[in-house]
Amino acid sequence: MLHTIIFDLGNVLIGWQPRALFEQVFETREEVDYFLANVATLEWNEKQDAGRSIEEGTRELIERHPEFEREIRIYYDRWTETITGPIEGSVEILKQLKASGKYRLLALTNWSHELFPWARETFDFLDLFEEIMVSGEVKLQKPDPAIYRLLHERFDLQGYGGCVFIDDSLRNVEAARREGLDTIRFENPEQLRRELRERGVEI
Incomplete structure (x- = not known):
């Protein structure tokens, strides 16, 4: 599950x-x-x-x-x-997932540690995440396998069972898949909602 x-x-x-x-x-x-x-x-x-x-x-x-x-x-x-701003359909999915109270919500982003504070201040929906791992802060970046292993260790993901990783980059999802993560390559919010529902998520 x-x-x-x-x-x-x-x-x-x-x-x-x-x-x-x-x-x-x-x-x-x-x-x-x-x-x-x-x-x-x-x-x-x-x-x-x-x-x-x-x-x-x-x-x-x-x-x-x-x-x-x-x-x-x-x-x-x-x-x-x-x-260019929030991708509203995806933000709505995130809010629905948070409101359900059923899921642990994490983020893994390639972003400069000098620039990410602006994003935190600008997009209040980022507060919906339990934690956000920022590549510039940990000095690793996707698709380096080491960043997925650090994610696994830091957040006690227990072999990735019951986890899914969403990213728009093919190389990033392929690297995550090689590490054992279930993945969704993001194309648009409608496709994301459909693929989450296929995994049993009620949104």
Whole structure:
């Protein structure tokens, strides 16, 4: 029987789209595509999620791409503009799960420890979680197997039986599955509700 539900946050409960910012910065879609694919890449951003300071990450990227210094600085100076707001259907599911009183609710997110306090202040529904493990705080990140093992240890998940992990990233759910977690790859709130119901969750 399902008793613990573990949520990713970005693009499951909270929209995150760097394009939302950089479409305001660059004049063309092609410039946005190039910058996000070749300069401020997901791989670069993930190092901040894993605990590297924003100052160090920014300095390192400017050294490699000095011609984009202005845009690189904008990435974190205007970072909140990459957050597109709550994903309302998912938030409603979270609230219903909490209201039922039947489930332990945890979150596991790749997020810079310097930036996550803003999210806590901005999105009050995060208070519905028993605990949130933030990659930048533990200096590990999905899909590293070590972060799932730390989650298991810290929250006494007892072999993952009765747990399900929800994430929008295929590599993250595949890594969690290899560790023994039941997983749902998030596509949209309606699909999430359906898959939870298939697991016996009454929402």
